[in-house]
Amino acid sequence: SYELTQPSSVSVSPGQTARITCSGDVLAKKYARWFQQKPGQAPVLVIYKDSERPSGIPERFSGSSSGTTVTLTISGAQVEDEADYYCYSATDNNLRVFGTGTKVTVL
Amino acid sequence: EVQLVESGGSLVQPGRSLRLSCTASGFTYGDYAMSWVRQAPGKGLEWVGFIRSKAYGGTTEYAASVKGRFTISRDDSKSIAYLQMNSLKTEDTAVYYCTRDPCDYWGQGTLVTVSS
Numbered sequence: 001s002y003e004l005t006q007p008s009s010v011s012v013s014p015g016q017t018a019r020i021t022c023s024g025d026v027l028a029k030k031y032a033r034w035f036q037q038k039p040g041q042a043p044v045l046v047i048y049k050d051s052e053r054p055s056g057i058p059e060r061f062s063g064s065s066s067g068t069t070v071t072l073t074i075s076g077a078q079v080e081d082e083a084d085y086y087c088y089s090a091t092d093n094n095l096r097v098f099g100t101g102t103k104v105t106v107l
Numbered sequence: 108e109v110q111l112v113e114s115g116g117s118l119v120q121p122g123r124s125l126r127l128s129c130t131a132s133g134f135t136y137g138d139y140a141m142s143w144v145r146q147a148p149g150k151g152l153e154w155v156g157f158i159r160s161k162a163y164g165g166t167t168e169y170a171a172s173v174k175g176r177f178t179i180s181r182d183d184s185k186s187i188a189y190l191q192m193n194s195l196k197t198e199d200t201a202v203y204y205c206t207r208d209p210c211d212y213w214g215q216g217t218l219v220t221v222s223s
Contacts, residue, residue, distance in 0.1 A: 033210065035152070042204060042213040043152065054211070086152050088210060094168050096142070096209070101151040 002026060002091045004099035011105045018074040020102045022087030025068055032070040033088040034063060036081075043086065047072060074104070082106045109133040109212045111205045116217030119195055127190040127217060129205030136186035137161060140208035143179060143190045145201035146216075153201070157208050158188065173199075195221045 004024040012018035022032060031050050035043035045054055047063035050070055060075045074081050087099035115127040129141065142157035156169035158179045167179050178191040188205060202216040 035210070037152075042215055043210075044213075045211050048211070084151075088152075088154075090209070095170065096154040096157070096168075098144075098152040098154055 002095065002097045004087050004089060004097055006085075006087060006099040006102045008100070009103045009105065011107065012074070012077045014079060014106055015076050018077050018081075018104055018106075020072045020074075020085050020104065021069055022071070022099045023069045024089070024097070024099075026089050026091050026097070027065065027070055028068045030089045030091070032063070032065065034061075034070075034072045035086045035088060036083045037086065038083045046085075077104075077106050079106050109207065111207065111212060111214035113203060113205050113214045113217040116203065116219045118220045118222065120223050121195060121197055121221055123195055124191070124193045125195060125219060126192070127203055127205075127219070129188040129190075129214060131186045131188070131205075131207070134207070137183040141179070141181060141188040142206045142208045142210060143188075144204045144206055144210065144213075145199075146204070147198070147201040150201075155190070155203070192219070195219075197221050 004022050006022050034047040036046050037043040046057050046061050050065040051063040062073045064071050085102045110132045112130045119125050140157050140159045143155040145153050156179050158167045176194045180189045200221045202218050204216045205214040
């Protein structure tokens with residue numbers, strides 16, 4: 001199937017580590033991307049090729065992959081990291097799919 | 108600096124058509140595929156479709172939810188991507204984003220409201 005499943009919400013205290021998972025069959029064969037979206041703003045790419053970080057993205061954001069699951073880790077979460085996060089990948093038949101989205105709360 | 112600016116969003120009645128535009132700058136537009144992504148109010152991101160660069164045939168792919176109703180095209184001479192939306196339904200109401208494929212840069216979005 002072409003679904004990417006994420007937890008609906010994750011809570012973390014400032015300075016602690018948040019982990020967001022994304023699961024789907026396509027992830028065993030395709031790279032994933034992660035996007036951060038704050039209220040009223042367009043999404044921003046924070047991870048590509050499972051674990052690569054674009055320039056300008058803080059080092060506390062990292063990604064990993066294992067089988068059909070990819071994970072976005074925010075190490076030492078900051079209040080400004082509070083946002084919705086979406087994974088994204090390609091499918092076998094050249095389509096694209098977004099994950100269901102995770103609301104990260106830092107408090 | 109890469110910039111993507113969408114335009115054309117508006118209030119439209121069910122069954123009618125609407126065309127969105129995405130004007131790109133700051134990169135060699137013809138070298139890249141361009142995608143459209145939408146977000147219904149209070150909901151998650153939904154991939155709509157994309158158009159490949161001319162080097163890859165300029166062909167298109169669409170999500171099942173819009174296939175047959177929406178058409179993506181491009182004008183490389185003007186650095187513009189288009190999303191032609193026909194037979195609009197209330198469930199097409201969303202902010203529509205243009206992105207440089209595979210979504211490394213995004214526009215600010217344009218709101219399409221389908222309502223009678």
